[in-house]
Every structure is written in structure tokens, then in C-alpha cells.
Amino acid sequence: MATFAVPPPQTRDWRELPDAKTIDTGTKRLVVFLDYDGTLTPIVEASDAAVLTAPMRASIARLARHAPVAVVSGRAREKVREFVAVENLYYAGSHGFDIDGPGGLRKQVKTSAVPILRAARSQLEVWLRDVAGASVEDNVFSVSIHWRGVAEADRPRVAGAVDAVLALAPFRTTLRKFSGKCVFELRPSAAWNKGEAALYLLDMVRKAEGGAHDWFDGVQPIYVGDDVTDEDAFKALAPFGAVGVLVAPADESERPARTHATHRLRDVDDVRAFLDALAARAEAPPATGDASTT
Numbered sequence: 001m002a003t004f005a006v007p008p009p010q011t012r013d014w015r016e017l018p019d020a021k022t023i024d025t026g027t028k029r030l031v032v033f034l035d036y037d038g039t040l041t042p043i044v045e046a047s048d049a050a051v052l053t054a055p056m057r058a059s060i061a062r063l064a065r066h067a068p069v070a071v072v073s074g075r076a077r078e079k080v081r082e083f084v085a086v087e088n089l090y091y092a093g094s095h096g097f098d099i100d101g102p103g104g105l106r107k108q109v110k111t112s113a114v115p116i117l118r119a120a121r122s123q124l125e126v127w128l129r130d131v132a133g134a135s136v137e138d139n140v141f142s143v144s145i146h147w148r149g150v151a152e153a154d155r156p157r158v159a160g161a162v163d164a165v166l167a168l169a170p171f172r173t174t175l176r177k178f179s180g181k182c183v184f185e186l187r188p189s190a191a192w193n194k195g196e197a198a199l200y201l202l203d204m205v206r207k208a209e210g211g212a213h214d215w216f217d218g219v220q221p222i223y224v225g226d227d228v229t230d231e232d233a234f235k236a237l238a239p240f241g242a243v244g245v246l247v248a249p250a251d252e253s254e255r256p257a258r259t260h261a262t263h264r265l266r267d268v269d270d271v272r273a274f275l276d277a278l279a280a281r282a283e284a285p286p287a288t289g290d291a292s293t294t
């Protein structure tokens with residue numbers, strides 16, 4: 001059997017990444033993955049206030065006319081679908097545990113954990129009801145415990161409540177804790193994350209297009225995200241030559257210092273301009289030798 005070595009993905013300081021204007025998208029077929037919070041909408045105080053603007057919706061819809069587009073979010077699939085409200089996209093909610101897409105595609109990972117997550121959420125609501133500014137968000141296949149609005153002095157109480165609930169049976173064996181931007185997340189214990197979901201979706205796009213295994217040689221995956229949970233996807237897609245775009249404002253204190261992304265953008269406005277540039281490229285393919293997005 002032939003073997004080949006896949007180089008390990010590189011981590012690097014995000015401040016040293018080139019910005020997305022320099023991406024050579026070549027003539028390959030694009031497959032675009034988009035995180036939601038912090039990527040398509042700015043980070044805001046109240047989770048439910050992070051609604052998509054009409055211009056961003058139009059840019060996503062425009063690109064989706066030319067390339068498969070997937071939204072990969074920590075939010076519940078139904079909620080992110082409702083917020084984005086563009087048809088014919090792939091939607092992966094709860095960090096990829098709950099997926100749907102065109103043609104009736106449906107994949108749910110660890111459905112057995114859903115009632116356990118519901119029970120954990122109820123416990124957390126009790127533990128946190130006296131902590132001003134804390135909130136518990138039901139993402140169906142995950143639970144988000146928000147502490148952005150919690151006073152500095154009370155933040156240890158939030159972390160303590162999450163750890164106390166996670167120490168109880170059956171949670172301690174079935175759930176795992178992760179951290180994001182001013183949020184703790186409980187997810188099912190499983191070898192699944194945004195990276196696995198992105199690989200699954202890439203293969204589903206291949207199947208939908210009737211591609212054989214050499215189909216992967218002709219595609220250019222692009223993943224745009226801003227949070228630590230997106231690092232799994234940057235890493236998983238790297239062997240496919242993916243362009244990983246980190247949305248990282250210069251003053252962003254919530255960014256990890258090192259990333260598996262290959263490029264960066266400053267903010268949500270830059271993301272929209274980037275999506276428009278990709279769509280424009282598909283509408284008027286660049287002449288040979290001029291394949292960048294600008």
C-alpha cells in the first residue's frame with residue numbers, strides 16, 4: 001500500500017499571519033466554511049442580540065450561488081439557521097454535533113447525550129440563579145454558560161458552579177467542559193468537534209457533486225473563524241490545503257497567542273469584503289496568473 005506523509009499543521013503567532021487579501025484562490029472549486037459569532041456578527045454583550053445584518057446575509061447568499069457554504073457554530077443548529085436565514089447552506093450547530101444541509105442531509109452525533117445536557121442545564125440554572133449577569137444557553141447538543149456580564153468578583157462562582165455540576169453523575173462521564181469567549185461550554189464526550197464536522201461536510205459536498213476521491217485535488221476549502229473552537233477546523237482541514245482565516249482584531253484580548261490559521265482578517269466588515277471578493281472571483285474568474293482575491 002502506498003503511504004505518504006502529511007506534514008503536521010503549523011501553529012504560529014496570529015500577528016504574523018498575512019491578511020486575507022494575499023490568498024491565491026487559483027482556479028479550484030471553493031468550499032467555504034463560516035463560523036458565526038465573532039465572524040459573521042460582532043461579539044456583543046447579550047447572546048441573543050448577535051443578529052446578522054442584511055448586507056452580510058446578502059453577501060453569504062451571493063457566495064452560496066457559486067460555492068457550497070457551511071455555517072459551523074457553537075449555537076443550536078435551528079437557532080443559527082434562523083439567524084443566518086439563507087437557504088441551501090449546510091448548517092452545523094452545537095460545534096458540529098447537529099448537522100443539516102441541502103438534499104435532506106442530516107447527521108446528529110451523540111443524541112443520547114441530549115437529555116443529559118438538558119439535566120445539566122437545569123442544575124446550572126439553579127446554581128447560577130443568584131449570580132448577576134450569568135446565563136445558561138440551551139444549544140441542544142451543548143450548553144453554553146455565559147459570564148461576559150458577570151462582575152469580576154463573581155466570575156469564580158460561575159467556574160465553580162460549572163465544575164461542581166460536571167463532577168456529578170452522570171455528567172462527569174458523559175460531558176466535557178470547553179472554554180470560549182467569556183463562555184464555558186458543556187459538550188458530549190466524543191471524538192467530535194468543528195474539525196470533524198468540517199471534514200464530514202467536505203465529504204458530503206464531494207458525494208453531492210458525484211466526485212471520486214480525486215475530487216479533493218480540485219477543491220480549495222476555506223474556513224473563517226475567530227475562536228479557539230475554530231482551531232480544530234483549521235487543523236483538520238490543513239492537509240487538504242485549506243485556507244484558514246482567523247478573524248483577529250489587533251486589540252483582541254480573547255485570542256490565543258498561537259493559531260493553526262494561515263491568514264487573518266481584522267473584523268466582521270473585513271469578512272464581508274472577503275466573501276464579496278470570493279463571489280466576484282467566481283462571477284468573473286481571474287485571468288491566468290492573476291488568481292488572488294483582490
Ligand SMILES: O=P(O)(O)OC[C@H]1O[C@H](O[C@H]2O[C@H](CO)[C@@H](O)[C@H](O)[C@H]2O)[C@H](O)[C@@H](O)[C@@H]1O
Nearest residue numbers: 036037043044045047050073074144148181183
Ligand atoms: O461557534 P460560534 O458560532 O462562534 O459560537 C460560539 C458561541 O457564541 C455565542 O457566544 C459568544 O457570542 C456572544 C454574542 O456575541 C457573546 O455574548 C458571548 O460572550 C460569546 O461567547 C453563543 O451565545 C454561544 O452559544 C456559542 O457557543
